[in-house]
Amino acid sequence: MAKRKDLDPSTSSRALVGEELKHARERNGLSQTALGAILFVSGSYVGQMEAGIRRIRPEFGPQLDDALGTGDFFTRTTKSMAKSKYPDHFAEAVEAEAEATEIREYSPTLIPGLLQTEAYAKAVFRAYNPLASDASIEEDVALRLERAQILDNPTTPVLWVILDEAVLRRPVGGPAVMAENLFHVAKLAQEHRIILQILPFSVGAHPSMEGSLKLMAFEDAPPLSFAEAPGMGRLLDDPAKVNQHAMLFSLLSASALSPQDSLALIESVAEDYAHEEQH
Structure with missing residues (x-):
């Protein structure tokens, strides 16, 4: 308890x-x-x-x-x-995220919100809702950047991120946007603010092919897992389910590149995007 x-x-x-x-x-x-x-x-x-x-x-x-x-x-x-700046399905997750001492996340398709730059976030929100007004998109982006302020603390939460290689290869927003965001993620890893791993295509089938994983641990409460789908999300507190997701994350980490090799890969891909933008 x-x-x-x-x-x-x-x-x-x-x-x-x-x-x-x-x-x-x-x-x-x-x-x-x-x-x-x-x-x-x-x-x-x-x-x-x-x-x-x-x-x-x-x-x-x-x-x-x-x-x-x-x-x-x-x-x-x-x-x-009950009032929140965030959609109902996501409000609880944001509140829990702000209280977490440790966050472990596997992302198969995009750079996680806590690591997104303004330009990348804008491209993501515009793709989600192509008919939204510019003002609405700007508001969504501002909230996403506000969430990322939890990383201003130099030590808490511990953030361990595993990115599928597909995240690096999909040019969200174009080469310049990708270069900027990948260099941003690499900088956080270089400064030892996050633990970063890349799950390469060469791994083939892996334990979380059905979707993303997000686990949150707390100083004085049981851990949570967050399951998300387009327009919906749910915090899970069932110990068996949370333990299952924790095991999946451990298996992914064992299959992923080491933090050192992951950093080298993300820097290389960022350089490729920067070179592509220049030419």
């Missing part, structure tokens, strides 16, 4: 509400598993809410108030907390 360290005045409202949930649950003599049964979620899910990693969904508010005798506290607060 999740444990939470003492909160300081700067703690986010989500974490403060999570602390209130923990106090109310313990006051009523309920375990996380017992409260989860009332909400039809796992005990780990309750632990994530108490730790402020997952928001308490609005539909849980009335159930919590009934079960914990808290009047309409959770009904009111969950409604106000």
